Amino acid sequence: GQQVMQIPQYQHVQEGEDFTTYCNSSTTLSNIQWYKQRPGGHPVFLIQLVKSGEVKKQKRLTFQFGEAKKNSSLHITATQTTDVGTYFCAGAYNFNKFYFGSGTKLNVKP
């Protein structure tokens, strides 16, 4: 069935180090979104990518959508303790329902 795979499951970094999480689908996506969930909280929307090869930046966060629209990545430069949380990608196949990846839990040591 349609599924979005996400790696790694966990990432522990020292504050100031970079972080990247990857999502992959076996089928072409119509669009992909990224969410952040803080411990004990609910997912909060970060960004949406729609176009093939699209790259978007939000301060220290860089989001990419692959040329084939089957993979995506989120890269955080110079992590801070406020970046702690779980990052989820959510892919859609016809702009309707979103399939969430299993998430990457980021821990940042000060």
Added chain:
Amino acid sequence: DTGVSQNPRHKITKRGQNVTFRCDPISEHNRLYWYRQTLGQGPEFLTYFQNEAQLEKSRLLSDRFSAERPKGSFSTLEIQRTEQGDSAMYLCASGRTTTNEKLFFGSGTQLSVL
């Protein structure tokens, strides 16, 4: 946006009992989604509505689960004859029907089936 509201925040029930959760989406949002999340996993799609019409229901969803959105506003999710495997966080999200649709999640209802 006043936010997506879910009630109750927590529900503890005994196996075999029925439970009902409520979601009040952001008022101008015509799409409403139900997801289920267990510890360490991403939200799992259950069903979604566009206005009052239920457009899709996950094939993984048992017949014990039913959802309604009678007037295209709030929605309810009912689980009949609960099982311990139903224990999870049930999340509601709403959005608009555009290609730039982003989902706004509620705080969820944490269900514990004893």
